Amino acid sequence: MLGLMQDWPLLCHRIIDHAAEMHGNREVVSRSVEGPIHRTDYRTIRERSLKVAQRLDRMGVRVGDRIGTLAWNTWRHLEVWYGLLGVGAVYHTVNPRLFPDQIAYIVNHAEDRLMFTDLTFLPLVEKLAEHLPLLEKVIVLTDAANMPETGLANAVAYEDWLAEADGDFAWKTFDENTAAGMCYTSGTTGHPKGVVYSHRSNVLHSMAVNQPDMLGLSSRDIMMPVVPMFHANGWSIAFSAPMTGTTMVMPGAKMDGASIYELLDTEKVSVTAAVPTVWLMLLQFLDGSDHQLPHLERVIIGGAACPRAMTAAFQKKYDVDVLHAWGMTEMSPLGTICSLKPEYAGLEGDARLDIQEKQGHAPFSIEMKITDDYDIEQDWDGKTFGRLKVRGPAIAKAYFKGEGGEILDDAGYFDTGDVAHIDPYGYMQITDRAKDVIKSGGEWISTIDLENIAVGHPDVAEAAVIGVAHPKWDERPLLVVVAKDGCTPTRDGLIDYMQDKVAKWWLPNDVVVVDEIPHTATGKIQKTTLREQFKDYTFPDA
Ligand code: ADP
Numbered sequence: 001m002l003g004l005m006q007d008w009p010l011l012c013h014r015i016i017d018h019a020a021e022m023h024g025n026r027e028v029v030s031r032s033v034e035g036p037i038h039r040t041d042y043r044t045i046r047e048r049s050l051k052v053a054q055r056l057d058r059m060g061v062r063v064g065d066r067i068g069t070l071a072w073n074t075w076r077h078l079e080v081w082y083g084l085l086g087v088g089a090v091y092h093t094v095n096p097r098l099f100p101d102q103i104a105y106i107v108n109h110a111e112d113r114l115m116f117t118d119l120t121f122l123p124l125v126e127k128l129a130e131h132l133p134l135l136e137k138v139i140v141l142t143d144a145a146n147m148p149e150t151g152l153a154n155a156v157a158y159e160d161w162l163a164e165a166d167g168d169f170a171w172k173t174f175d176e177n178t179a180a181g182m183c184y185t186s187g188t189t190g191h192p193k194g195v196v197y198s199h200r201s202n203v204l205h206s207m208a209v210n211q212p213d214m215l216g217l218s219s220r221d222i223m224m225p226v227v228p229m230f231h232a233n234g235w236s237i238a239f240s241a242p243m244t245g246t247t248m249v250m251p252g253a254k255m256d257g258a259s260i261y262e263l264l265d266t267e268k269v270s271v272t273a274a275v276p277t278v279w280l281m282l283l284q285f286l287d288g289s290d291h292q293l294p295h296l297e298r299v300i301i302g303g304a305a306c307p308r309a310m311t312a313a314f315q316k317k318y319d320v321d322v323l324h325a326w327g328m329t330e331m332s333p334l335g336t337i338c339s340l341k342p343e344y345a346g347l348e349g350d351a352r353l354d355i356q357e358k359q360g361h362a363p364f365s366i367e368m369k370i371t372d373d374y375d376i377e378q379d380w381d382g383k384t385f386g387r388l389k390v391r392g393p394a395i396a397k398a399y400f401k402g403e404g405g406e407i408l409d410d411a412g413y414f415d416t417g418d419v420a421h422i423d424p425y426g427y428m429q430i431t432d433r434a435k436d437v438i439k440s441g442g443e444w445i446s447t448i449d450l451e452n453i454a455v456g457h458p459d460v461a462e463a464a465v466i467g468v469a470h471p472k473w474d475e476r477p478l479l480v481v482v483a484k485d486g487c488t489p490t491r492d493g494l495i496d497y498m499q500d501k502v503a504k505w506w507l508p509n510d511v512v513v514v515d516e517i518p519h520t521a522t523g524k525i526q527k528t529t530l531r532e533q534f535k536d537y538t539f540p541d542a
Pocket of ligand 1: 232
């Protein structure tokens, strides 16, 4: 017997319909790439998205066609997403921070027909154009007044292109399993691989991660996604904010501390989200001022481990709650968020910070397990760590064009490549990437734990730990740090500081101070480059 409920496909563009109808006057505020602050609302975004859809339809864009975007978070990028979703095309967000030849590779691999680009990236597209034979048109997200001279024969200013449509158009409808978006993983080895979201997976994911214990957005919130839409499906915020009628503040191209602070303050942002590097810049900026964050209630920090010192600074100095989050491109991308269940809600001070170092618990629709090297499931005792595997309706089952082959185990779980433990209340804590973990004398040392401790030292701005070959122990930890302005951290000072915070055999064998630690295109510490940099290093005791 089947249920007798309506067939209402879970299509992404229904989200902007809902936002326009129920929260039509709620604002979307952007720092435009041209400079000035731009204000619009969900009703207008929907109207203009319909024009985008109409224009694309007229150009012959059909269900399943891929369309690239090289763009910051602005209202125009949002309109383009919803417009192309509404004709069944697939948004392919390209991370402009990748190497140019990687960009050419993924645009060709995805077979993008069109490219929407911000002014910032026009020179990049011009440079790559001869390597992008499939690209029919480049639409520059600006108006005629700001459109620069370009050597590209097929470039047009977005506002001119859009003006050719009247918006009298109806969204297409199709199966909810139709592809909606694509995002390539950075791929530290080999080529980047394409993750393909469906309309259904995006809608389900946005609902799952928007529950009160997760992002918990509401029509009373003012959300600033600093995390770019091109990073891991934009953490779903382009869907979960309109879905709940949350005001959006889009930071555009400027993510330095002063610019972020300015928007937090003038737009009275209540919740924001980004990787730790962004918050490092903000906290450093605030450090040298007497600014406070009176409007900000919570900050979602993920993409890399959130250092304890960062959580403490937000909470103690600025009275802003930190929600540590974990996820990955393959998971749409959010997997867990560290909100406090009753068992932990009463904790204060260090005990609270101990829990907040965990990446948190998963919402309904994400199943987790940890396994050892023989695929045996491990207990959730908060200590025993193993490979973290996940299953659910918004988790990849394969990569685009079958790259990487079979990626699920026999039970349908995806191996995240992370090493973690889970406590009895379901709080997961990442201890490392499987490929970064240090194997010392047959035992595993977590580089993330060591980094978190090292950045707690008052002289340290950033820290990275890598395994370096050691004649006796196979590998031992080398701590690489960047000093805070005007500070001179020393080896002995740091080891002394870490002494009572970890097991003795985990202590780094040496400390090196560098000017800069290399980062990936998504702002994470690039361990491969760092290992390469220190490949000839030998420990003083080796
Ligand atoms: P990219 O490297 O392109 O940013 P992802 O965003 O998919 O790709 O990266 C996902 C990985 O980032 C996770 O598998 C995990 O290793 C790491 N990660 C994400 N969030 C956290 C976190 N809160 N703590 C530790 N590691 C994290």
